[in-house]
Amino acid sequence: MLRFFIFGILIASTGKPVSAACKIEMSPPRVMVKFGHSLTANCTSLYSEIAGIGWESTYGGVGLQTGISTLPFKIDTVERWVIQPTCYVTLPNGDQCEEPLSVTVYQVPESVSIAQPLSEAGPMVEGKQYRMQCDIVNVAPASLLSVYWHKGNKIIYHETFNESTLSPVNKSSILNLTAQRDDDGSQISCEAKLDLGPGELNHSAVQSKSHEVAVLYPPAFINPETETVELSDRENIILYCNATGNPVPVYSWDFPQAIQEMSKNEDVNQPFLIPSFQFPGNYSCKASNTQGTRIKYFTVIEAPRDRTTLAAIIGVFVALGVLLFVGGVLFVTRDGTFSCNQSKYLRGQPSGTV
Ligand SMILES: *[C@@H]1O[C@H](CO)[C@@H](O)[C@H](O)[C@H]1NC(C)=O
Numbered sequence: 644m645l646r647f648f649i650f651g652i653l654i655a656s657t658g659k660p661v662s663a664a665c666k667i668e669m670s671p672p673r674v675m676v677k678f679g680h681s682l683t684a685n686c687t688s689l690y691s692e693i694a695g696i697g698w699e700s701t702y703g704g705v706g707l708q709t710g711i712s713t714l715p716f717k718i719d720t721v722e723r724w725v726i727q728p729t730c731y732v733t734l735p736n737g738d739q740c741e742e743p744l745s746v747t748v749y750q751v752p753e754s755v756s757i758a759q760p761l762s763e764a765g766p767m768v769e770g771k772q773y774r775m776q777c778d779i780v781n782v783a784p785a786s787l788l789s790v791y792w793h794k795g796n797k798i799i800y801h802e803t804f805n806e807s808t809l810s811p812v813n814k815s816s817i818l819n820l821t822a823q824r825d826d827d828g829s830q831i832s833c834e835a836k837l838d839l840g841p842g843e844l845n846h847s848a849v850q851s852k853s854h855e856v857a858v859l860y861p862p863a864f865i866n867p868e869t870e871t872v873e874l875s876d877r878e879n880i881i882l883y884c885n886a887t888g889n890p891v892p893v894y895s896w897d898f899p900q901a902i903q904e905m906s907k908n909e910d911v912n913q914p915f916l917i918p919s920f921q922f923p924g925n926y927s928c929k930a931s932n933t934q935g936t937r938i939k940y941f942t943v944i945e946a947p948r949d950r951t952t953l954a955a956i957i958g959v960f961v962a963l964g965v966l967l968f969v970g971g972v973l974f975v976t977r978d979g980t981f982s983c984n985q986s987k988y989l990r991g992q993p994s995g996t997v
Pocket residue numbers: 670671683684685713715
């Protein structure tokens with residue numbers, strides 16, 4: 644009541660407004676209608692008294708009606724892309740005011756597809772950039788269109804369009820993708836969605852087919868590129884050279900000089916090696932595929948506490964023999980030189996003396 648009163652004063656103080664904004668209520672305030680569907684909206688006058696109320700529209704207009712304060716606007720089948728209805732009210736003094744109703748006629752995309760299926764283009768190569776195109780056919784209005792590119796369940800790119808056409812158009816979204824090894828095997832798709840506001844959202848999205856991406860990349864070791872492995876007298880050591888890569892890497896092994904001959908018959912085309920001779924030294928493994936070659940180095944050492952390995956024992960005997968033969972007993976009896984030398988041999992070059 645107070646509102647009407649204040650408004651009345653406003654009208655009185657500003658003279659006779661023509662085509663000013665009305666004190667009316669639109670229900671719903673804005674309309675989203677699918678092409679081919681029906682549209683209804685109500686215009687309700689909030690004035691205490693009016694001479695008449697009507698809808699003006701190039702399509703579906705309603706002439707001035709008297710004796711009512713609520714007038715519906717109805718179209719059974721919306722078959723136009725541009726509809727601009729205006730509700731107008733004639734006041735008892737002859738003044739007229741009007742208010743447009745915002746109507747959006749939409750059409751969800753007829754089809755959404757990624758052009759030139761990736762599988763036909765062949766695998767990608769890591770580090771190279773690829774251009775992917777998503778084609779959206781017959782969507783309206785394009786100004787409400789959002790395109791989302793999905794990789795797995797992540798959104799990697801989002802695009803909107805600055806387009807004033809209200810009737811259906813075809814749009815394309817371009818994704819620049821720099822191929823990465825993590826992309827290998829992932830699913831890429833694009834989704835076209837009309838941002839219609841709450842309620843309608845779930846009907847407005849169309850998703851393309853998923854395309855699996857293959858990315859070629861050179862081998863990469865799962866474990867560090869250099870490893871130090873200690874021999875143990877309880878179990879055999881295993882050297883792991885496992886690498887990822889596309890295509891799947893092939894492996895080859897290199898052994899310390901000392902056991903190269905003996906290891907000739909080992910199966911060395913595997914990502915791991917259980918040396919048949921548990922021997923200290925430098926081992927290496929080569930992983931290769933069409934994209935490159937990587938080498939991993941293993942330094943196999945004896946456990947520091949382990950003084951009874953074969954090599955050490957042989958070392959002791961050789962050292963003893965040499966000492967006894969050359970130096971005689973005299974060296975031994977003097978101030979413990981013998982035991983010093985012996986331990987030097989043990990620590991310094993146990994395998995060198997073999
Ligand atoms: C319009 O008003 C009529 C009668 O008051 C009501 O039945 C109808 O639900 C309303 N429609 C809308 C869209 O508000």
